[in-house]
Amino acid sequence: MAPQLAEPNQPLVNPATLPRFVDTLPLPPVARPIGQREHPAHPGRRLPLYRMEMRAFQARLHRDLPPTTLWGYQGSSPGPTLEAKRGEPFLIEWANALPTHHLLPIDHGIHGAEKDRPDVRTVAHVHGARVGPNDDGWPEDAFAPGHSLLYHYPNAQDAATLWYHDHAMGITRLNIYAGLYGAYLLRDPEEQALALPDGEHELPLILCDRLIARDGQLYYPVSDDPAAPWVSEAYGNATLCNGKLYPFIEVEPRRYRLRLINAANARHYELSLSSRHPFVQIGSDQGLLPAPLERMRVELYPAERADVVVDFSGLDGQTVELRQPSEPLLQFRVRNRGDKNAVSVAMPTALRAVPRIDPASATRERILTVGEMDDANGNAMMMTLGGHHWSDPITEDPLQDSVEIWSLVNLTGDAHPIHLHLVRFQILERRPYDLFAWNERKELKYTGPGQPPPPHEAGWKDTVRADPDMVTRIIVRFEGEPGKYVWHCHLLEHEDNEMMRPFKLLPKG
Ligand code: C2O
Ligand code: CU
Incomplete structure (x- = not known):
């Protein structure tokens, strides 16, 4: 399913023709509260209030x-x-001041719910945050320009590299591609005690890819193929580092x-350093790993994060490039130390315990397919989870605080980054299975032993790569406030084409 792409109405920029390393890496400003307010659902407590206004603006990408x-x-x-501290809740007013016409083609044959709505709408979601169901960016709560929503963030979870982005039903892929994403760094005292590099020595680094037309405007790929009217993965040829x-x-x-965040619609990154030094990975999606890991390459599927330490000591006066996989994306220019004694602090050898969730504590295993299906006319595939559409009745209904195993049976030929809102989870294993037996008899027949996750995937996760030919099994404790949340593929084109499902956390007792 690689549709014929429509000719853009003007030629695209070939980024390889642009001079490299002429602009400085932007560091997004740190958000500051604008005051204090009470939230109607949390009366009697005035909390710091942030305001995040979404609007159109102009910027030079190069x-x-x-x-x-x-x-x-x-x-x-x-x-x-957004800088958050564990135990210090705050409020954000998300205000939509966007134009009423979308920057990008809003309808090009997508299947998903609300596909025919031509209107601009948006709703913000903090990816990886444990928040209540009314503060999570429910996709159908997306609201029009001129409106706003006040969300409450408890910040009652371990330190982690989180990020925020748009989640509007049916058009998330376009809203994020247009630029609606940012970092949300949650800190706690245990992490602070490790004396990791901080201040100007800690850099959020958000990567995504885009196609850019010669007039400088973003180009979102559109299909020219009536039998496959939607582009199943939007890839760009220009990688933006913090824009x-x-x-x-x-x-x-x-x-x-470096807080590495993959904010791309569909691209996965395999990052390395030209100096052939390793990254020292200290954290993954949901915070610190048990111990630092030396890694020559860091792989990130859409929405995954890696928290890494890079050591430039001894490289005075040299340059180091961040590469994907061999193309340089970003250049570090190492200053000469001169006679300042900027001796690097030592790295801790232990970071944070990650107690394994015992599979025997699981009260339920759900077998959930990651698949694709044809529409009623037998063409133009859409993507599904559990064989269901977004609007089908809720089938995933875990009990609050219970432990479940979700076994993701990938029926497709591609890897899908599957994300569950609200929770953090652990990967149990990826296990090969017999696709034929599934297709013929709906029988789940394993064909080999399960492979446990490698160390960098053995910490707390919120997004997991479900590989083809594999059943990817995760174990989740469903902590949080009862209510409706979503789980979905984070390839944004898939997400917008039905590869998203609600789940309902049922109250215990
Ligand atoms: Cu990154 Cu449903 O989100
Ligand atoms: Cu997918």
């Missing part, structure tokens, strides 16, 4: 490109970085902490 119209938060894409193409940053010869 020195030699004309300005691009983007959508962002507070006039910035990535939006301002810039091929930027550079000056660094000191010491350790830096």
Whole structure:
């Protein structure tokens, strides 16, 4: 299913022709509260209030490109970085001040619910945050320009690299592609005690890919194929690092902490350093790993995060490139130390215990397919979870605080990054199975032993790569407030084409 792409109405920029490393790496501003307010659902407590206004603005993606119209938060894409501390709740007023016409083609044959709505709408979701059902960015709560929503963030969870992004029903792929994403860094005292690089030595680094037309405007790929009217994965050829193409940053010869976030619609990254130094990975989606891991390559599927430390000491006066997989994306220019003694602090050898959830504590295993199906006319596939559409009745209804195993049976030829809202989980194994037996008899027949996750995937996760030919089995404790949430594929084109399902957390007792 690779549809014929329509010719863009003007030629696209070939990024390889642009000079590299002429712009500095933008660091998104840190969001500041604008005051205090009470939330109607949490009376009697005034909490810090942030305001995040979504609006259109112009920015240069590269020195030699004309300005691009983007959508962002507070006039910035990535939006301002939200800094949160465990145990310190706050409120965010998400205000939609976007134009009433979308920047990108809003209807090109997508199947999903609300596909025919031509209107601009948006709703914000903090990816990986444990929040109540009314503060989670329920896709159908998306609201029009001129309106806003006040959300409550308890920040009652372990330190982690979270991120926020749009989640509007049926058009998430377009809203995020237009620029609606940013970092949300949650900290706690245990992590603080590790004395990891911080302040100017800690950099959020959000990656995504785009197609850019010669006039500087974003181009979202459109299909020309009536039998496959939607583009199943939107890939760009230009990689933006914090919203810039091929930027550079000056660094000191010491350790830096990089919060890597894959915000791409469909692209996965396999990052390495030109110096052939390893990344020292200290965390994954939901926070710290038990111990630092040296990794020559860091792989990130859409929505996955890696918290890494990179050591530039001894590289005085040299440059180091971040590569994907061999294309340089970002250049670090290491300053000469001179006579300042900027000696790097030592790395901790232990980070945070990640107690394994005992599979015997699971009260239920759900067998859930990750699949695709044809529409009523027998063409134009759509993607499904559990064989259901978004609008089918809820089938996943875990009990609050119970432990469940979700076995994701991938029936397709591609890997899908599957994300559950509200919870963190652990990967049990990926296990090969017999697709034929499933297709013929709906029989789940394993054909080999399960492979436990490698160490970098053995921490707390909220997004898991479900590989083809495999059943990817995860174990989840459903902590949180009862109500409706969603789970979905984070390939945004899939998500918008029915690969998203509600789940309902039932109250215990
Ligand atoms: Cu990154 Cu449903 O979200
Ligand atoms: Cu998918």
